[in-house]
Amino acid sequence: MAASTSTMRAVVNAYCEVFSRGDRAGYVGLYAPDAWIEDPVGSPLHHGSEAIGMFFDQSSSMADSIELRLTGPVRVAGGEAAFPMQARPTMGGVTFVVDIIDVMTFNDAGLITTMRAYWDAAEMRPADDE
């Protein structure tokens, strides 16, 4: 049976939460073993648990901390989910922000099978809302 809407929403919330707190095992555990990530869209895929763990390390190492913050409702359709969010990296006490839309597919067990992230590094800016 396909993942339910409530499962997909819960996974999206967990995804933002585990990434924000730097929980590598929690992050990798949300993905199916043969899942892939395309982040940003147009860049080479990170395919499988090992590559996804390395992608997590690589992303996390780019700042002292990075918050993923949902900025609107999760849209669910046809067993897929899309949601608007911000990545908010903090470096040397300064927080930056970039707007992202993630699109995810899921397997029957509710694990993420593909994740594509729409964002442009050129849009990164200092956060002026906190």
Add this chain to the structure above:
Amino acid sequence: MAASTSTMRAVVNAYCEVFSRGDRAGYVGLYAPDAWIEDPVGSPLHHGSEAIGMFFDQSSSMADSIELRLTGPVRVAGGEAAFPMQARPTMGGVTFVVDIIDVMTFNDAGLITTMRAYWDAAEMRPADDE
């Protein structure tokens, strides 16, 4: 040459504008002749200009008018665009709202080649913000 970021942003704005004012020819003209629409994600494709025109007629006939309103920045990556918006149909003087994320690809001429819309009819609700 691939469509530029500014072209894709302009097309997204035009897309919301022409749909909202019921401009069928304007809407169909934003798509490449062999483009397809999957709206919502998981439903059968509308493939080619004629089918896209019929999709427009079908969508438009569901309400007295339908506004498409952007609710956040357009995210551009790898020649694709994703953006959060609301469809706001008005029926018998009452405006409803449903949250959508559209994902689009483009050809070199800046015409839309594919459009996938993430939304769930079950999330439709009366608009309480106007």
